[in-house]
Amino acid sequence: MSASNTPLIQVRDVVIGIPHKRRPTLTIVNKANFDINYGEMVGIVGESGSGKTMICRTMIGTLERRGGKILSGDVLFEGESLARASESDWKKLRGKSIGYVPQSALAGPNPVLTIEAQLAEALRNTGDTKNIKSRSKELLELVKIRRVDTVLKQYPYQLSGGMRQRVMIACALATSPKLLIADEPTTGLDVTVQSQIMDLLKEIRSTMGTAIVLISHDLALIDEVCDRVVVMHAGATVEVGSVKELVKPRHPYTIALNSSRIDIAQPGSELVTIKGNAPSVGEWNPGCRFADRCSIVQADCRTGEHPELIGASGTHQTACIHTELLERI
Amino acid sequence: MADFLLEAKNVSVTFGSGSTKVEAVKNVSLTLRAGEPIGIVGESGSGKSTLARVLAGLQVPTEGEILFNGESVYKGSKAYTGEARRQVQMVFQDPYGSLNPQLTGLNAVAEAVRIHDKTSKELSEERALQLLRRMGIAELDAIKKPRQLSGGQRQRVSVARALSASPTVLLADEPTSAIDQSAQAQLLNLFRGLLDEGLAIVLVSHDLGVIRYLTKRVYVMKDGVFVESGVTEEIFNDPREEYTKLLLASIPGDLGVAARQKLNKS
Ligand SMILES: Nc1ncnc2c1ncn2[C@@H]1O[C@H](COP(=O)(O)OP(=O)(O)O)[C@@H](O)[C@H]1O
Ligand SMILES: Nc1ncnc2c1ncn2[C@@H]1O[C@H](COP(=O)(O)OP(=O)(O)O)[C@@H](O)[C@H]1O
Ligand code: SF4
Ligand SMILES: [Mg+2]
Ligand SMILES: [Mg+2]
Numbered sequence: 001m002s003a004s005n006t007p008l009i010q011v012r013d014v015v016i017g018i019p020h021k022r023r024p025t026l027t028i029v030n031k032a033n034f035d036i037n038y039g040e041m042v043g044i045v046g047e048s049g050s051g052k053t054m055i056c057r058t059m060i061g062t063l064e065r066r067g068g069k070i071l072s073g074d075v076l077f078e079g080e081s082l083a084r085a086s087e088s089d090w091k092k093l094r095g096k097s098i099g100y101v102p103q104s105a106l107a108g109p110n111p112v113l114t115i116e117a118q119l120a121e122a123l124r125n126t127g128d129t130k131n132i133k134s135r136s137k138e139l140l141e142l143v144k145i146r147r148v149d150t151v152l153k154q155y156p157y158q159l160s161g162g163m164r165q166r167v168m169i170a171c172a173l174a175t176s177p178k179l180l181i182a183d184e185p186t187t188g189l190d191v192t193v194q195s196q197i198m199d200l201l202k203e204i205r206s207t208m209g210t211a212i213v214l215i216s217h218d219l220a221l222i223d224e225v226c227d228r229v230v231v232m233h234a235g236a237t238v239e240v241g242s243v244k245e246l247v248k249p250r251h252p253y254t255i256a257l258n259s260s261r262i263d264i265a266q267p268g269s270e271l272v273t274i275k276g277n278a279p280s281v282g283e284w285n286p287g288c289r290f291a292d293r294c295s296i297v298q299a300d301c302r303t304g305e306h307p308e309l310i311g312a313s314g315t316h317q318t319a320c321i322h323t324e325l326l327e328r329i
Numbered sequence: 330m331a332d333f334l335l336e337a338k339n340v341s342v343t344f345g346s347g348s349t350k351v352e353a354v355k356n357v358s359l360t361l362r363a364g365e366p367i368g369i370v371g372e373s374g375s376g377k378s379t380l381a382r383v384l385a386g387l388q389v390p391t392e393g394e395i396l397f398n399g400e401s402v403y404k405g406s407k408a409y410t411g412e413a414r415r416q417v418q419m420v421f422q423d424p425y426g427s428l429n430p431q432l433t434g435l436n437a438v439a440e441a442v443r444i445h446d447k448t449s450k451e452l453s454e455e456r457a458l459q460l461l462r463r464m465g466i467a468e469l470d471a472i473k474k475p476r477q478l479s480g481g482q483r484q485r486v487s488v489a490r491a492l493s494a495s496p497t498v499l500l501a502d503e504p505t506s507a508i509d510q511s512a513q514a515q516l517l518n519l520f521r522g523l524l525d526e527g528l529a530i531v532l533v534s535h536d537l538g539v540i541r542y543l544t545k546r547v548y549v550m551k552d553g554v555f556v557e558s559g560v561t562e563e564i565f566n567d568p569r570e571e572y573t574k575l576l577l578a579s580i581p582g583d584l585g586v587a588a589r590q591k592l593n594k595s
Contacts, residue, residue, distance in 0.1 A: 047509045048480065161373070188507070190372045190535040195579040217509040220538075220582025260514035262542045263582030267562070268521060271514040271542075277479060 006079045007035035008179060008211050009059060013073035016054050016063065016235075028281045029054050029235040031073060033309050033317075036179065041205055041212045043222030045257070046232030047278055052215045053103055055232070056181050058082065059213075060100045061090040096126065099172030101165075103183035103215070109156045115140075115167055116152040122174035139170040144200060162193035169200065173208075180204065181213045186221075198225050220263045231257070234278040234289040236306050241316035250318040252294045255329055288321070296325040331399025334529055335361040335384060335417065335498055340393035342379050353379040355553040356393070363497060366520075366530045368540035368561065370576060371550035377533045380550070381502045384531065385419040415445060418491035420484070422503035427487055428475045434461060434486040435471040441493040460489040464519060481512025485519065492523075499523065502533045517543060538580040541565055549573050 016029035029051040036042050044052050057063040058075045059082065075082040077097065085093065094100075109118045119136040123129075140148045143166040156164055165185055172180055182201065186194035202225060205212050216222050222229055222243075229246050231239040231254050239251040249255045259272035275293045279285065287302040288294070294301070301307075301321065311317035320326075342354040354376045361367055369377050382388035384395060386402060394401050397413035421427050428437055438457035439450070446453065461471045464485040475483050484504055491499060501520070505513040520530060520543055532543055540547055540561060547564055549557040549572065557570045568574045577588035 047511060191537075191579040191581065191585075192372055192535070192575060194581065195585065218581055219510060224582055224586060257511060260511050261582060262514070262517065263538050263580060263584040265542060267542050270521075271518050273515045273518060274511045277482075 008038045008040075008078060009036040010076040010079075011035070011055065011058070011073075011237075012076065014055070014058060014075060015071040015073055016051070016058065016068050017071045018067050019069055025071070026282050027071070027235070027284070028068070030306065031308075032232070032235075032237045034230045034237055034240050035313070036211050036213060038178070039205065039209045039211055040228060041201070041214065041226045042228045042230060043226035044213060044215045044230045044232060045217060045219050045222050047217060049280070050232040050278060051235040052232055053183055056100070056183055056213065056215065059179070059181065060094055060098055061085060061087075096175050097178050099175065099177035099180045099210075101168045101172050101180070101182045101185055103187075109164065109167055109171070111156050113155075114152065115154055115156070115159075118167065118171060119152075119174070122171040126175045135174075139173060140167075142173060142204075143167070143170045145170075160193075161189050162196060165189065165193075165197055166200065169197075169204075173204065173210075176208065177210060179211045179213065181215070183215045184217075185214070186216075194221070201225065219257050220261045234284065235281065236289060236319060237309060238290065238319045239317065240309060245316040250316065250323055250326060251290075251320050252296060252326070252329060253290050255326070256293075288319075296322055296328055298322055298325070331396065332362075333360045333396070334363045334365075334398060335531075336396040336399075337380070337384060338394050338396065340380065340383055340390045340395065342376070342383060342388065343391045352553055354383070354390070357548075357550075357553075357555050358393075359384075359548060359555075361498065361529055361531060364524065364527045364529050365546070366524050366532065366544045368544035368547040369531065369533045369550055370535065370537050370540050370547055372535055372576075374552075375550045376553040377535075377550055378502055381419065381500050381531065381533050385417055385500050386414060387419070415494045416496050417498045417500065418494050418496040419500040419502065420487045420491050420504055422506050425475060425483065428483060428490075430475055433472050433474055434466060434478070434482075434489070437486065438471075438490045438493055441490045445494045457489070457493065460492050461486065463492075464489040465515060479512065480508040481515060484508055484512070484516055488516075488519070496528065498529045498531065500531045500533070503535070504532075505539055506534070506536070513539075535576075536580065537565075537576045538582070538584055541580075541584070549576070 011032050011034050014029060014032040017025040017027045019025045032055050046052055054068060058070060070083045116136060119139055120132045123132050123135055137148050140151060145151055145166055186197050201212055204210050214226060226243055228242050230237055233253045239249060239254045249258050256272055256274045265271055279289055287304055288307050291297045291301045307319040307321045309317040309319045337359040339356050339358055340354055341356050344351040344353055371377055383390050389403055395403060402413045435457055438460055439453045442453040442456045458471060466482060466485055470482060505516055524530060532540060534540055544561050547561045548555045551572050557573050568577055574592055578585055578592050
């Protein structure tokens with residue numbers, strides 16, 4: 001299959017739950033809908049707890065390790081179902097086609113292995129065990145690490161946070177994946193280092209053609225480096241669109257998030273904040289889960305299902321049933 | 330009355346000795362007037378937290394002195410005493426580390442109120458609730474333990490705790506680095522409110538975007554020294570040092586992009 005019309009990844013009506021023996025299943029994502037095209041850089045933005053990491057786990061098949069399960073919907077990789085993939089299918093896919101830099105990778109890599117050993121492990125997992133040493137060096141060069149020979153012999157604790165993150169990205173690239181997922185790769189790093197990591201991701205995308213998913217809670221960052229944005233709130237994708245389209249957001253949550261950006265605020269001016277907190281999993285009311293925080297909420301927002309994303313798939317879509325009232329915000 | 334509420338004069342801090350010697354802060358001087366918002370910005374390891382701890386009375390400087398209302402506060406090797414101890418309060422990047430995991434927000438703040446006011450349990454709880462409410466923590470959340478709160482809420486509980494001493498200076502060390510964008514906006518709004526009420530704030534951050542939003546003056550710190558300092562707006566519009574230009578270009582979003590374009594042109 002090629003870069004024809006089929007997107008690289010299609011997340012379709014995905015509902016994720018955590019089944020319990022005695023209690024009812026806890027729903028933590030309902031629903032997620034978005035595509036990732038070949039070579040595209042997509043940002044997933046949302047508050048912590050909104051389900052960003054869980055959605056990524058569906059793409060790399062590690063949902064069950066966290067007790068999670070796709071209850072309905074599907075994730076298609078090059079048109080093939082991941083929801084029904086067996087562990088042996090995953091062995092082929094994971095690492096081969098999708099590279100993952102986990103959240104708080106800064107705590108990893110494995111502290112007792114030298115960088116050389118970590119890279120060797122990642123490279124052996126590709127099935128090709130030839131020329132490990134030279135391929136390790138190439139990987140480090142790819143992520144712009146200098147003094148490669150020295151670094152190979154070092155342990156993670158001897159490296160700065162930024163360097164450790166580069167090593168993690170190198171490991172994820174060992175298989176030349178079609179998709180690289182970076183889950184909050186710069187949380188906890190200096191903005192100077194963040195900016196370098198972003199340059200690196202952009203370069204990987206343009207030289208290797210890798211599609212990249214960047215997860216962050218910082219809309220300004222995503223706006224700066226991504227082509228498209230997926231906005232999540234309380235386990236639902238509430239808005240999807242290109243960065244250009246999102247200049248004029250059409251969901252009250254995104255509008256508020258956009259107005260709370262300090263990079264576009266006047267110094268000392270009142271920043272827009274979002275009322276209250278997102279409802280916790282297990283405490284979702286019927287209807288729109290943004291209702292308690294929404295400034296244009298109507299009575300019918302609180303009934304039935306959570307609003308569906310509306311709009312042509314792949315372009316600007318919004319999950320709000322009262323977009324006609326947006327001008328009041 | 331002294332000219333400055335808080336002043337650092339030729340402060341140096343050295344850790345260890347011999348081959349493990351680290352000069353974290355090297356001969357820096359800083360002034361803060363009552364009610365003023367200032368910033369200290371620089372990359373990790375530049376010495377910001379060490380300097381903040383010295384200013385807060387938590388770390389005796391190796392050299393130099395700290396004046397609070399014109400009076401030297403470190404008497405020999407002793408830490409802050411008297412009024413300065415109460416009036417200069419600090420909050421940290423990770424309130425997890427500074428909040429007792431066993432105490433509810435209400436109990437943590439009430440305990441701090443009692444230390445400073447020596448009042449009854451009822452009165453201290455009433456005052457604690459007041460402070461928490463002012464920080465946007467409703468009673469329902471005030472009775473939760475730290476792990477049941479969001480990062481932003483935890484940070485606001487620790488600010489409420491710092492405020493229980495009725496300080497005149499709040500030192501905030503990377504208060505927004507570990508929290509969501511909307512939680513950051515909420516905290517910055519609250520800080521603005523505190524400034525309006527006359528509190529002086531020293532904001533420590535690696536992100537010039539946050540510094541620009543809140544402060545009027547800024548000290549740019551690198552490897553233990555101030556490489557540039559002045560009016561925040563001027564430093565933004567016309568940074569002198571390469572290092573400052575790098576910090577500017579690294580701000581996520583429009584500010585950083587604009588700074589990079591300027592950098593590439595020159
Ligand atoms: N094993 C679990 N049991 C119960 N809740 C869970 C479990 N794993 C995750 N969650 C909840 O699912 C929600 C989504 O989590 P996550 O995807 O990690 O959010 P994000 O990455 O956006 O911060 C959170 O509210 C989290 O508390
Ligand atoms: N207690 C300590 N003992 C030894 N070295 C320290 C100690 N605290 C800080 N340092 C060192 O001092 C330097 C400045 O650290 P810090 O003040 O934390 O900088 P920043 O807050 O700007 O990241 C670093 O090199 C750090 O490793
Ligand atoms: S559906 Fe209703 S509550 Fe939800 S975002 Fe739209 S207007 Fe607000
Ligand atoms: Mg996450
Ligand atoms: Mg620090």
